Amino acid sequence: MAVLWIAVLLAALTLGGFFAGRMRALQTAGGDPRLLHSLPSYSGMLVAMATLLPALVLYVLLVIFQANPILQIVVTAIAALIGLALSLRLIARDFRARNAVEAGIKGLLIAAASLAILTTIGIVLSLVFNTIEFFRLYPITKFFFGTEWTPSFGGGSELGILPLLWGTLYISFIALAVAVPIGLFAAIYLSEYATRSVRGVVKPLLEVLAGIPTIVYGLFALLTVGPFLLSIFGPAGPTAAFADGGWMHAGTAVMTAGLVMGIMLIPFVSSLSDDIINAVPQSLRDGSYGLGATRSETIKQVVLPAALPGIVGAELLAASRAIGETMIVVLGAGAAARLSMNPFEAMTTVTAKIVSQLTGDADFASPEALVAFSLGMTLFILTLGLNIFALYIVRKYREQYE
Amino acid sequence: MSDATLHDAQPTKRSLHQIDARTKRRNAAESRFKMLGIGAIGIGIAFLIILLSTIVVNGASAFQQSFLEVPVYLDPAKLDKKGNRDPADLKKATTFTYAPLIEKGLLDAVQSAGIETPLSKTKDMKNLISSSAAAQLRDRVLADPSLIGQTVTAKILASSRVDGYLKGRVHRAEIAQDKNITVEQLDLADALIKAGILHKSFNLDFILGSDASDSRAEQAGIGVSMLGSFYMMLVVLVLALPIGVAASIYLEEFAPKNRFTDLIEVNISNLAAVPSIVFGILGLAVFIQFAHLPQSAPLVGGLVLTLMTLPTIIISTRAALKAVPPSIRDAALGIGASKMQATFHHVLPLAMPGILTGTIIGLAQALGETAPLLLIGMVGFIATNAPDGFWDGFVSPNSAMPAQIYEWAKRADPAFYERAWGGIIILLIFLLGMNIIAIILRRKFERRW
Numbered sequence: 001m002a003v004l005w006i007a008v009l010l011a012a013l014t015l016g017g018f019f020a021g022r023m024r025a026l027q028t029a030g031g032d033p034r035l036l037h038s039l040p041s042y043s044g045m046l047v048a049m050a051t052l053l054p055a056l057v058l059y060v061l062l063v064i065f066q067a068n069p070i071l072q073i074v075v076t077a078i079a080a081l082i083g084l085a086l087s088l089r090l091i092a093r094d095f096r097a098r099n100a101v102e103a104g105i106k107g108l109l110i111a112a113a114s115l116a117i118l119t120t121i122g123i124v125l126s127l128v129f130n131t132i133e134f135f136r137l138y139p140i141t142k143f144f145f146g147t148e149w150t151p152s153f154g155g156g157s158e159l160g161i162l163p164l165l166w167g168t169l170y171i172s173f174i175a176l177a178v179a180v181p182i183g184l185f186a187a188i189y190l191s192e193y194a195t196r197s198v199r200g201v202v203k204p205l206l207e208v209l210a211g212i213p214t215i216v217y218g219l220f221a222l223l224t225v226g227p228f229l230l231s232i233f234g235p236a237g238p239t240a241a242f243a244d245g246g247w248m249h250a251g252t253a254v255m256t257a258g259l260v261m262g263i264m265l266i267p268f269v270s271s272l273s274d275d276i277i278n279a280v281p282q283s284l285r286d287g288s289y290g291l292g293a294t295r296s297e298t299i300k301q302v303v304l305p306a307a308l309p310g311i312v313g314a315e316l317l318a319a320s321r322a323i324g325e326t327m328i329v330v331l332g333a334g335a336a337a338r339l340s341m342n343p344f345e346a347m348t349t350v351t352a353k354i355v356s357q358l359t360g361d362a363d364f365a366s367p368e369a370l371v372a373f374s375l376g377m378t379l380f381i382l383t384l385g386l387n388i389f390a391l392y393i394v395r396k397y398r399e400q401y402e
Numbered sequence: 403m404s405d406a407t408l409h410d411a412q413p414t415k416r417s418l419h420q421i422d423a424r425t426k427r428r429n430a431a432e433s434r435f436k437m438l439g440i441g442a443i444g445i446g447i448a449f450l451i452i453l454l455s456t457i458v459v460n461g462a463s464a465f466q467q468s469f470l471e472v473p474v475y476l477d478p479a480k481l482d483k484k485g486n487r488d489p490a491d492l493k494k495a496t497t498f499t500y501a502p503l504i505e506k507g508l509l510d511a512v513q514s515a516g517i518e519t520p521l522s523k524t525k526d527m528k529n530l531i532s533s534s535a536a537a538q539l540r541d542r543v544l545a546d547p548s549l550i551g552q553t554v555t556a557k558i559l560a561s562s563r564v565d566g567y568l569k570g571r572v573h574r575a576e577i578a579q580d581k582n583i584t585v586e587q588l589d590l591a592d593a594l595i596k597a598g599i600l601h602k603s604f605n606l607d608f609i610l611g612s613d614a615s616d617s618r619a620e621q622a623g624i625g626v627s628m629l630g631s632f633y634m635m636l637v638v639l640v641l642a643l644p645i646g647v648a649a650s651i652y653l654e655e656f657a658p659k660n661r662f663t664d665l666i667e668v669n670i671s672n673l674a675a676v677p678s679i680v681f682g683i684l685g686l687a688v689f690i691q692f693a694h695l696p697q698s699a700p701l702v703g704g705l706v707l708t709l710m711t712l713p714t715i716i717i718s719t720r721a722a723l724k725a726v727p728p729s730i731r732d733a734a735l736g737i738g739a740s741k742m743q744a745t746f747h748h749v750l751p752l753a754m755p756g757i758l759t760g761t762i763i764g765l766a767q768a769l770g771e772t773a774p775l776l777l778i779g780m781v782g783f784i785a786t787n788a789p790d791g792f793w794d795g796f797v798s799p800n801s802a803m804p805a806q807i808y809e810w811a812k813r814a815d816p817a818f819y820e821r822a823w824g825g826i827i828i829l830l831i832f833l834l835g836m837n838i839i840a841i842i843l844r845r846k847f848e849r850r851w
Binding site for chain 1: 428429431432434435436438439440441442443445446447449450453456457460644645646648649651652653656657665666669670671672673675676677678679680681682683684686687688691692693709712713716740741742766769770771772773776777779781782804807808811812819822823826829830833837
């Protein structure tokens with residue numbers, strides 16, 4: 001209940017501070033606001049800020065260090081009163097209250113912008129500390145070069161990342177094999193052939209695919225695509241004769257997750273490629289048409305080569321999306337960690353194992369739970385590397401024509 | 403003249419109207435290429451149509467539920483042994499006392515309707531009735547003890563198997579191994595439909611109700627997790643909007659070009675591309691392990707989603723601020739406003755529609771996000787209790803819509819799949835609504851300078 005008391009207290013003091021500051025400013029000017037440097041409400045705001053902000057910071061610190069509630073209330077109240085008294089003494093006829101308030105607001109804006117840095121630091125620290133903890137309990141070489149993934153909370157687990165990485169890359173590869181040709185051709189058609197009205201209808205339609213939450217794709221993979229593929233490639237399907245008992249044994253497989261992830265990535269690839277193809281200067285196309293090339297020849301021999309670095313960048317961004325995707329693989333790819341070439345086999349990925357290792361009743365100190373943080377670290381570095389590389393390529397390319 | 407004319411003194415006469423083989427080939431290549439583009443778009447749109455129609459076809463039945471309407475005699479001898487209608491004593495009669503009364507009521511209804519069936523014992527009726535029916539009847543009696551001794555018409559939930567049979571999910575051929583239903587009971591269900599006792603009707607409890615345990619798919623609803631999502635979105639809105647706007651104002655209007663600003667920019671663009679599951683790890687490590695906030699609480703979920711949505715909101719807010727022409731700022735500065743006043747009094751109000759649009763789209767993205775919620779414990783339990791009071795909603799364990807859908811998708815009973823699809827329809831309706839609001843805002847307030 002300390003929170004409520006402190007909220008009421010601070011609100012009252014801040015409001016009181018505002019009116020006190022305002023009144024004092026008017027008093028020092030003998031009731032004539034024209035004589036003041038700043039508008040009287042700026043003086044009020046200054047006092048309010050001086051009352052609220054230090055007290056709030058102090059309160060947050062007290063909460064973090066888990067001081068007892070009475071102490072929290074008393075200390076916060078005293079801090080607010082001190083801030084109020086000190087700032088009230090500053091108010092005078094020639095005091096530059098507006099400048100002080102604006103400096104304060106600017107400080108708040110900088111703090112808000114710095115939250116991005118804090119978040120990154122938070123991510124890195126939470127991954128690093130737990131990863132170090134994990135490598136104390138489990139040898140680092142066995143983690144990176146182990147080909148077995150058999151966690152058991154009883155102990156004696158094999159926690160090698162290779163099967164998970166293989167599953168991740170295999171699924172991402174299939175996803176890209178679906179998304180890149182479809183997305184790229186759609187982008188080419190939309191930017192080079194389509195009329196304005198067709199573009200106005202088709203582009204938003206494709207982007208609906210991007211707005212659908214991944215849990216929906218996950219369910220689609222598990223309940224629709226999986227059983228459908230099983231009916232074709234499974235033991236009862238028409239292809240069963242080619243392989244002994246069919247290639248596929250369960251609905252969850254690399255192919256299921258890969259296909260659905262590919263569908264999800266189509267709009268991502270197409271809208272990025274679309275932007276890049278549109279950035280190719282019209283003069284290049286005109287030059288090619290002038291030499292008698294057809295549209296498709298122009299696209300194949302002039303536009304695409306010019307846009308290539310950007311398109312590669314877009315595919316890399318899509319790949320990083322695919323590697324970091326969670327819900328589709330959790331529901332669609334299966335749970336068994338395997339090193340296999342058969343795309344109809346169930347495999348698992350880094351993200352799926354992060355979920356399964358951290359959602360049980362596991363003890364956070366055990367290597368079986370801590371391994372999730374080193375998996376997260378691997379994932380973070382992998383996707384970050386891909387993103388930075390992709391942005392570097394895209395940016396380098398953009399500068400060519402500007 | 404070039405050498406070529408010398409070699410070929412008499413050029414073959416060719417008309418442009420006559421298409422030669424090479425031009426034909428080039429034209430064919432052209433139309434092939436164009437067809438590839440059309441094909442790609444066709445495939446993309448076909449996927450969209452398949453996806454949406456799968457959702458509607460599978461999920462629509464979740465909004466219908468099978469009910470049995472039977473008269474139940476509330477026997478005072480069993481429900482109120484002392485005969486004093488004292489609520490404390492009435493509570494002693496558990497659901498095990500109520501269940502036989504309902505079964506008896508159904509059997510009486512079967513016999514009075516003249517249905518011929520080999521099932522003649524009250525316990526044969528058990529599989530037709532949801533195990534939650536007794537609890538619902540008990541709640542009704544506890545709320546109004548004067549019902550005891552009367553025969554009330556109860557609208558009770560049919561069991562999940564019967565419901566599945568009516569919806570075509572359970573087939574006669576497949577139930578040989580099923581101990582929850584027999585062929586005779588399905589025959590009886592057919593007869594009950596004819597007699598008008600068993601029928602399907604709109605299922606409001608699916609939208610407003612709470613989740614139910616593994617064995618009672620017919621009772622599960624998404625209402626409580628909808629509340630969880632609501633509280634999370636509240637947290638995201640209250641935190642992400644002001645922080646995102648403040649950060650964008652700084653970066654767009656005040657930030658000098660230096661290392662620190664570059665660092666912030668790089669961080670924001672990288673955070674926008676970090677996999678969502680990593681934000682879940684962050685939430686687990688910082689908010690739960692370090693700060694000891696309660697697990698499964700919408701507050702923690704909201705905090706994690708805030709951090710995840712911030713880059714989206716910042717990027718769109720900056721675009722909105724950038725779209726306000728510099729002449730507005732110059733005019734304000736020219737008549738003596740400070741830079742801060744120019745920004746807050748003139749630029750920000752003009753950019754507001756764009757900012758709101760971006761925020762709504764960011765919220766929609768956060769609403770559908772699942773992966774980080776799994777790590778902070780918003781799955782794996784049954785979200786049965788609505789929070790008591792507004793403030794409790796932030797900290798009491800709850801689920802969220804996407805997490806609830808995931809939970810249903812993982813359960814063994816296929817009856818839950820229908821619920822999962824139905825949940826998706828509700829989720830998509832929310833997302834559609836938010837996007838439409840964003841589009842309307844943009845259309846209505848968009849200004850071309």
